[in-house]
Amino acid sequence: xxxxxxxxxxxxxxxxxxxxxxxxxxxxxxxxxxxxxxxxxxxxxxxxxxxxxxxxxxxxxxxxxxxxxxxxxxxxxxxxxxxxxxxxxxxxxxxxxxxxxxxxxxxxxxxxxxxxxxxxxxxxxxxxxxxxxxxxxxxxxxxxxxxxxxxxxxxxxxxxxxxxxxxxxxxxxxxxxxxxxxxxxxxxxxxxxxxxxxxxxxxxxxxxxxxxxxxxxxxxxxxxxxxxxxxxxxxxxxxxxxxxxxxxxxxxxxxxxxxxxxxxxxxxxxxxxxxxxxxxxxxxxxxxxxxxxxxxxxxxxxxxxxx
Amino acid sequence: xxxxxxxxxxxxxxxxxxxxxxxxxxxxxxxxxxxxxxxxxxxxxxxxxxxxxxxxxxxxxxxxxxxxxxxxxxxxxxxxxxxxxxxxxxxxxxxxxxxxxxxxxxxxxxxxxxxxxxxxxxxxxxxxxxxxxxxxxxxxxxxxxxxxxxxxxxxxxxxxxxxxxxxxxxxxxxxxxxxxxxxxxxxxxxxxx
Numbered sequence: 001x002x003x004x005x006x007x008x009x010x011x012x013x014x015x016x017x018x019x020x021x022x023x024x025x026x027x028x029x030x031x032x033x034x035x036x037x038x039x040x041x042x043x044x045x046x047x048x049x050x051x052x053x054x055x056x057x058x059x060x061x062x063x064x065x066x067x068x069x070x071x072x073x074x075x076x077x078x079x080x081x082x083x084x085x086x087x088x089x090x091x092x093x094x095x096x097x098x099x100x101x102x103x104x105x106x107x108x109x110x111x112x113x114x115x116x117x118x119x120x121x122x123x124x125x126x127x128x129x130x131x132x133x134x135x136x137x138x139x140x141x142x143x144x145x146x147x148x149x150x151x152x153x154x155x156x157x158x159x160x161x162x163x164x165x166x167x168x169x170x171x172x173x174x175x176x177x178x179x180x181x182x183x184x185x186x187x188x189x190x191x192x193x194x195x196x197x198x199x200x201x202x203x204x205x206x207x208x209x210x211x212x213x214x215x216x217x218x219x220x221x222x223x224x225x226x227x228x229x230x231x232x233x234x235x236x237x238x239x240x241x242x243x244x245x246x247x248x249x250x251x252x253x254x255x256x257x258x259x260x261x262x263x264x265x266x267x268x269x270x271x272x273x274x275x276x277x278x279x280x281x282x283x284x285x286x287x288x289x290x291x292x293x294x295x296x297x298x299x300x301x302x303x304x305x306x307x
Numbered sequence: 308x309x310x311x312x313x314x315x316x317x318x319x320x321x322x323x324x325x326x327x328x329x330x331x332x333x334x335x336x337x338x339x340x341x342x343x344x345x346x347x348x349x350x351x352x353x354x355x356x357x358x359x360x361x362x363x364x365x366x367x368x369x370x371x372x373x374x375x376x377x378x379x380x381x382x383x384x385x386x387x388x389x390x391x392x393x394x395x396x397x398x399x400x401x402x403x404x405x406x407x408x409x410x411x412x413x414x415x416x417x418x419x420x421x422x423x424x425x426x427x428x429x430x431x432x433x434x435x436x437x438x439x440x441x442x443x444x445x446x447x448x449x450x451x452x453x454x455x456x457x458x459x460x461x462x463x464x465x466x467x468x469x470x471x472x473x474x475x476x477x478x479x480x481x482x483x484x485x486x487x488x489x490x491x492x493x494x495x496x497x498x499x500x
Contacts, residue, residue: 025402032439300399302399305395305400306398
């Protein structure tokens with residue numbers, strides 16, 4: 001088993017499948033009266049969050065607690081120390097506290113890689129800059145597999161701000177490893193020409209959402225990051241929504257079995273219409289529930305055995 | 308290598324056979340009868356197999372009970388990996404499947420089924436796992452082989468065969484469902500014979 005989960009590229013097909021299978025067993029726990037396992041008793045998991053997050057932090061916290069690990073939440077917000085120094089100093093503190101795993105979210109791409117060279121425990125990337133968010137990709141893959149029965153051969157459209165999306169990057173890497181065919185869809189300003197090839201040669205790019213929908217098994221809508229709206233990547237929010245938003249007429253173009261995903265938090269009415277988000281095709285609520293199972297699987301597989 | 312015929316299997320593989328296919332089937336039949344006898348017809352009883360080989364054994368016991376008395380005993384699987392006390396001593400283990408019967412185990416008599424009873428630590432973990440998934444009225448234990456060397460105060464209610472072993476020896480149970488080929492129990496290692 002691998003020691004760290006810094007990138008979805010750390011996972012080969014066998015390891016990724018093992019994580020998804022383990023997540024399936026962990027999911028059974030949610031239906032039990034006692035939602036607790038003694039597995040990681042005495043282990044310490046530190047949630048080190050340099051960026052705001054609700055669902056990812058809570059999800060990791062719930063996952064660690066359900067496995068009986070001790071959880072320390074470290075919110076670095078408001079730190080006046082410059083980023084590079086503070087991360088290293090924090091790492092040394094965590095090292096001294098004997099953290100068995102550090103779950104890190106950081107605005108700087110690559111921060112988990114740096115951290116893993118300073119601490120002895122496992123490092124789990126919970127989102128770094130515009131780089132990666134591997135546990136989101138795992139929970140998305142798990143959701144696809146439980147909704148559609150497989151991942152191999154699935155056609156998946158990832159729609160929106162691919163340029164700034166760590167969710168998109170991790171999903172392309174993981175889903176390609178597991179045999180899905182990815183199409184990145186969005187305005188040309190938000191999909192660099194070389195990005196698809198750089199991530200995986202099999203990845204396709206399209207600038208026209210309507211033309212790709214009829215053949216897709218999965219449509220994953222990315223959040224339009226409001227802070228980007230001023231940056232002239234697209235003329236106006238309304239125009240973006242008309243060309244790349246998933247509304248009811250567009251959803252009808254999808255095959256009968258296709259599912260609609262969104263990593264959250266959503267901008268209802270912007271990239272996804274409320275009727276679509278609340279429709280029976282939407283797996284958005286399931287994704288949140290599956291997040292806990294997927295993160296339990298990762299924590300168990302990284303920390304459950306001999307260090 | 309071609310699969311050997313049943314009567315020539317003595318010559319294959321290391322160690323010696325302690326239960327042949329026919330022996331193993333007789334032992335399963337006997338445990339099925341004992342369960343019926345001891346539980347007054349297996350009413351309110353659930354068989355829970357411990358993966359890997361406890362699961363097919365539990366299914367076989369249920370099939371034999373059905374054949375003898377026409378009673379359907381619910382069968383499930385209970386993976387105990389997450390409850391083990393030796394997780395830190397080994398590389399991470401893959402999880403087995405846990406599947407409880409539809410009606411659960413509350414108020415039932417649970418019979419745990421495993422292939423080999425050794426230190427008793429697996430059963431200890433299984434007891435913890437059971438208390439997290441329900442509250443049975445009682446818990447019993449059925450094993451195909453009891454090889455001794457208990458490290459905890461645990462005993463089986465139904466034993467297929469007691470096999471005195473040395474700690475250096477290992478008991479290898481093969482079942483058609485999990486190992487391909489035929490059924491047998493083999494004792495390997497220990498003093499060269």
